Structure formats: structure tokens, C-alpha cells
Amino acid sequence: MSNVMSPNAGAAPLLAVFTDFDGTLVELAETPDAVDVSSELTDRLDRVINDFDHAFAVLTGREIVDIDRFLSPLQVAVAGAHGAQRRRADGTIEAMDEDVSATAEAIAAALEPLVEANPALILEPKDGSVALHFRQAPELEGVCHLAMQEALLDHPHFTLVPGKMVLEARAVGLDKGAALRAFMQEEPFAGRTPIFIGDDRTDEDAFRAAQELGGVGIKLGAGETAARLRIADVASVHALLRGLGDMAQSGHVPEPLLTDTAH
Ligand SMILES: O=P(O)(O)OC[C@H]1O[C@H](O[C@H]2O[C@H](CO)[C@@H](O)[C@H](O)[C@H]2O)[C@H](O)[C@@H](O)[C@@H]1O
Numbered sequence: 001m002s003n004v005m006s007p008n009a010g011a012a013p014l015l016a017v018f019t020d021f022d023g024t025l026v027e028l029a030e031t032p033d034a035v036d037v038s039s040e041l042t043d044r045l046d047r048v049i050n051d052f053d054h055a056f057a058v059l060t061g062r063e064i065v066d067i068d069r070f071l072s073p074l075q076v077a078v079a080g081a082h083g084a085q086r087r088r089a090d091g092t093i094e095a096m097d098e099d100v101s102a103t104a105e106a107i108a109a110a111l112e113p114l115v116e117a118n119p120a121l122i123l124e125p126k127d128g129s130v131a132l133h134f135r136q137a138p139e140l141e142g143v144c145h146l147a148m149q150e151a152l153l154d155h156p157h158f159t160l161v162p163g164k165m166v167l168e169a170r171a172v173g174l175d176k177g178a179a180l181r182a183f184m185q186e187e188p189f190a191g192r193t194p195i196f197i198g199d200d201r202t203d204e205d206a207f208r209a210a211q212e213l214g215g216v217g218i219k220l221g222a223g224e225t226a227a228r229l230r231i232a233d234v235a236s237v238h239a240l241l242r243g244l245g246d247m248a249q250s251g252h253v254p255e256p257l258l259t260d261t262a263h
Pocket residue numbers: 020021022023027028029030031032033034035059060061062063124131133135163164165166168200202
């Protein structure tokens with residue numbers, strides 16, 4: 001097991017904690033709006049923010065406004081739309097690249113006819129990226145793939161990233177790994193050891209970034225991953241956050257909820 005989280009690692013390191021949202025902090029739901037955010041979770045995150053002296057951020061494919069709506073009344077540091085949007089721990093917002101916004105809008109517009117013809121599909125246009133959901137029509141995955149590829153033809157600085165029953169278009173280079181690195185150069189993250197917890201293919205850049213910066217990636221669930229550690233489910237993530245918070249306060253390392261991905 002990694003030294004960062006090992007019960008034998010000695011003094012507890014000062015951590016910067018990053019997590020994905022859908023499938024990691026909350027269970028997946030049938031539609032993007034149907035996720036259930038309990039008051040226990042917002043209370044837990046409020047504690048985490050204090051336990052880690054505000055060195056906590058959500059790295060998500062969602063827009064920042066979405067995360068604010070779900071986690072209200074909390075306002076956490078967030079990288080949204082896979083890294084196209086970023087709100088720092090001090091609440092300031094990084095300026096959006098206008099070209100990225102305009103391209104995402106153009107790609108969403110190109111996909112509209114497909115979604116109008118297939119109401120079971122959900123188009124989620126975001127400022128900086130686009131999601132095309134086929135959870136309610138899995139048989140349309142291939143059609144969605146072709147439509148996304150076609151929509152991307154004129155936009156080589158955007159790339160297609162598959163998620164869970166979704167295909168997303170995002171700007172090349174604006175990913176969760178770049179967002180994690182940007183946070184790690186700023187207060188209160190700088191000088192801490194990053195951990196990132198995520199469940200999806202779009203989380204792999206951030207696993208690698210955390211590990212390259214001396215920290216650890218923690219993959220929720222099965223599947224190939226660059227993350228060094230694995231965790232079972234959303235409930236275990238909540239327990240881990242509680243344990244890490246206790247560790248930060250007391251110096252004691254939490255009960256092991258993690259397994260090495262090599263085993
Ligand atoms: O990076 P994340 O925080 O994991 O966000 C990834 C995408 O999550 C959302 O879609 C996923 O969750 C939905 C609700 O559970 C589910 O219905 C959908 O099938 C999943 O793909 C969100 O809607 C996207 O914008 C995010 O990019």
C-alpha cells in the first residue's frame with residue numbers, strides 16, 4: 001500500500017483532498033438531475049473543508065453552478081466541465097477561454113437534431129464541454145459515437161471522452177489532471193500531498209497528476225486504472241473522508257478501506 005495512506009507511514013502527511021462528484025461522492029442516477037445529495041454528505045464535506053484547512057476541491061465534468069446547486073449551502077473549490085471552468089479555494093473564478101465556450105456551443109448545436117429525433121437521449125450543453133447521454137437508450141451508443149465524431153470534425157482542439165453511459169466533448173489539455181496541477185500551485189493546496197478519488201475514465205488524468213506530484217490516485221470500483229489504490233463504493237468514500245479528517249485532526253491514520261490496485 002502507498003506510503004501516503006499506509007498505517008505504518010508514521011506522521012500523518014498534510015493532505016490536499018480532491019474528489020470527483022458523480023459516482024464518487026454521490027451514487028449514479030438515471031438522469032443528470034436525479035442524483036440524491038443527502039444533508040449528511042454536505043455536513044461531511046463541510047467538516048472535510050475545515051479538517052483540511054480548505055485544501056479540498058471537486059474535479060468534475062459538471063458545471064460549477066450544478067455543483068453549487070447540489071451542495072448548497074456549501075461553495076467549495078471546483079474544476080467544472082472537466083477543467084474548462086475553475087473556482088479557486090478563495091472563491092475567485094479563473095477566466096474562461098472564449099474560444100472553448102464558443103466551440104462547446106457549436107458542438108452542442110450540431111448534436112441537437114439527433115436528440116430531437118431521439119427523445120430518450122439527453123444533451124447536456126455546458127460552458128466549456130458537452131455531454132451526450134444515452135443511459136435511457138443504450139442501443140443508441142453507436143449512433144451517438146458517430147454523431148459526436150462528426151460534430152468534432154471541424155474542432156480538432158476538442159476531443160471525445162467516453163464516460164458512464166455518456167460521451168463527452170472537451171477541450172484538449174483542459175482535463176482534471178491539469179486542473180489538479182493548477183490547484184496545487186495555489187494556497188491552500190501548495191506544499192501538501194494530493195489525493196484524488198474518482199470512478200471514471202475521465203478521472204485517469206487526475207490520478208496520474210496526483211501521483212506525479214507525490215500523492216496518490218484512488219479508483220472507485222473495478223477496471224484498469226493508473227491509480228495506485230482502489231476503494232469499493234460511494235459509502236466507503238464517505239467513510240474515508242471521515243477517517244482522513246480524523247487523521248488530519250489527530251495524526252492517527254484511519255482504518256484501511258483501500259486496497260492496492262496491483263492485487
Ligand atoms: O466528473 P463527474 O463528476 O463524475 O461527472 C461526470 C458526468 O456526470 C454526470 O453524468 C453521469 O451521472 C449522471 C447522474 O448520475 C448519469 O445519469 C449519467 O449517465 C452519468 O454519465 C453529468 O451529467 C455529466 O455532465 C458529467 O460530465
